[in-house]
Amino acid sequence: MARERRRPERLDQPREVRRALVPTRSYDPDAFGRLSERIARFIGTGRFLVYMTVFVIVWVIFNVLAEKLIFDDYPFILLTLMLSLQASYAAPLILLAQNRQADRDRVQYEQDRARAERNIADTDYLTRELASLRMAVGDVATRDFLRSEMRQLLDDLEERRGERERDET
Numbered sequence: 001m002a003r004e005r006r007r008p009e010r011l012d013q014p015r016e017v018r019r020a021l022v023p024t025r026s027y028d029p030d031a032f033g034r035l036s037e038r039i040a041r042f043i044g045t046g047r048f049l050v051y052m053t054v055f056v057i058v059w060v061i062f063n064v065l066a067e068k069l070i071f072d073d074y075p076f077i078l079l080t081l082m083l084s085l086q087a088s089y090a091a092p093l094i095l096l097a098q099n100r101q102a103d104r105d106r107v108q109y110e111q112d113r114a115r116a117e118r119n120i121a122d123t124d125y126l127t128r129e130l131a132s133l134r135m136a137v138g139d140v141a142t143r144d145f146l147r148s149e150m151r152q153l154l155d156d157l158e159e160r161r162g163e164r165e166r167d168e169t
Contacts, residue, residue: 033100040097043090056083 009015042048059079063072072078141149 033096036093037097037100039090040094043094 056079059072060076063070063076063079064074
């Protein structure tokens with residue numbers, strides 16, 4: 001029997017699509033996740049608690065008072081089974097919704113961290129630029145310095161003019 005030689009997989013090219021003998025169904029995991037989030041949001045509301053409370057009360061009253069139409073006797077086994085089934089589906093849906101929210105929060109935290117790092121880098125750059133400008137301005141005559149020098153020169157000129165006028169008289 002001749003062994004079939006397999007080509008080594010190339011990592012720079014996508015894998016070949018294999019066709020299955022039986023067609024498989026595909027589903028959109030995001031659509032299922034969005035549905036689970038909607039269900040989890042509804043289960044976590046007061047409205048849901050009121051609906052469930054009313055449902056259980058009506059169930060119990062109907063099965064206690066309606067003698068001929070009783071379909072679930074006193075231990076209410078069918079009601080317990082239905083509530084257990086609802087809880088067994090609700091828990092994983094709530095966990096899925098929490099995981100999706102945690103993923104969104106993680107992405108948001110990473111973006112916030114990157115933004116904060118950019119802000120710190122920008123602030124450091126601006127601080128260095130401001131310090132270099134202050135050092136450069138320290139070597140340059142400022143407006144106040146020029147005004148005081150001009151005022152002093154003007155005072156000196158007036159003083160000399162006064163001396164000349166006294167000497168001429």
